[in-house]
Amino acid sequence: MNRSIRKVAVLGSGIMGSRIACHFANIGVEVLLLDIAPRELSEDEKKKGLSLDHPAVKNRIVNSAFEATLKANPASLFSKKFASRVTLGNFTDDMPKIATYDWTIEVVVENLDIKKKVYEEVEKHRTPGTLITSNTSGIPIHLMAEGRSEDFQKHFAGTHFFNPPAYLKLLGDNPNSKNRSRSNKILNALWRSFLRKDNCAMQRHTCFHRQSGWNFWFIESNRLHAKI
Numbered sequence: 001m002n003r004s005i006r007k008v009a010v011l012g013s014g015i016m017g018s019r020i021a022c023h024f025a026n027i028g029v030e031v032l033l034l035d036i037a038p039r040e041l042s043e044d045e046k047k048k049g050l051s052l053d054h055p056a057v058k059n060r061i062v063n064s065a066f067e068a069t070l071k072a073n074p075a076s077l078f079s080k081k082f083a084s085r086v087t088l089g090n091f092t093d094d095m096p097k098i099a100t101y102d103w104t105i106e107v108v109v110e111n112l113d114i115k116k117k118v119y120e121e122v123e124k125h126r127t128p129g130t131l132i133t134s135n136t137s138g139i140p141i142h143l144m145a146e147g148r149s150e151d152f153q154k155h156f157a158g159t160h161f162f163n164p165p166a167y168l169k170l171l172g173d174n175p176n177s178k179n180r181s182r183s184n185k186i187l188n189a190l191w192r193s194f195l196r197k198d199n200c201a202m203q204r205h206t207c208f209h210r211q212s213g214w215n216f217w218f219i220e221s222n223r224l225h226a227k228i
């Protein structure tokens with residue numbers, strides 16, 4: 001099967017989400033970066049008379065997270081102009097947009113219930129057959145996939161980027177036990193061609209991640225898109 005990855009949606013713009021978004025922008029991918037809309041106004045927003053429905057308020061979390069990432073050292077973007085490849089938005093208004101994305105990466109807070117709520121929303125909008133992965137540090141993959149459709153489970157896996165993703169060569173993946181051989185094939189091809197993991201070293205069950213099924217890869221350099 002040929003699969004081209006040209007558009008990646010990243011859900012969660014915290015420490016990892018914003019940096020993963022930048023990493024994909026660095027390699028020429030169009031990125032949609034979303035986060036929650038705030039439930040309360042800030043003091044500044046109150047002074048300005050804004051409401052929770054104002055677009056600037058709704059995107060406040062993602063805007064400030066991405067801005068902070070752009071100022072961080074070491075730089076997450078290899079060139080400032082790559083920032084234009086990242087579109088910002090919020091889960092409430094912009095989740096339907098993931099329908100046109102090839103790969104959705106969930107990078108929200110490490111909490112099973114919250115991640116599962118996000119997947120419920122993802123399930124409403126993702127196009128069947130597209131990849132859906134989590135940057136979880138240690139929540140078992142089968143628990144996160146519980147309750148999801150057959151197609152979701154077939155295309156679901158863990159893809160653990162280490163911080164900072166643009167610099168660290170180590171990357172972990174954990175195919176879903178229900179789709180191990182197919183998912184393994186997709187992920188291996190993805191890392192090998194998309195992120196150009198030319199000389200990879202794979203280790204299972206490292207000291208850091210004792211959860212079974214994790215593979216660890218060393219990324220060499222980057223390339224534009226994968227054919228899987």
Ligand SMILES: NC(=O)c1ccc[n+]([C@@H]2O[C@H](COP(=O)([O-])OP(=O)(O)OC[C@H]3O[C@@H](n4cnc5c(N)ncnc54)[C@H](O)[C@@H]3O)[C@@H](O)[C@H]2O)c1
Binds near residue numbers: 012017036061111114
């Ligand atoms: N920080 C690291 O070094 C690191 C490294 C590898 C993997 N991870 C994993 O990546 C994921 C994100 O970690 P992080 O360090 O970026 O966390 P973070 O706290 O910086 O970001 C968490 C994100 O979750 C969002 N969020 C909070 N409450 C939410 C809710 N109720 N619904 C939806 N989204 C919500 C936040 O707005 C934020 O964007 C976690 O699974 C973590 O284990 C983190």
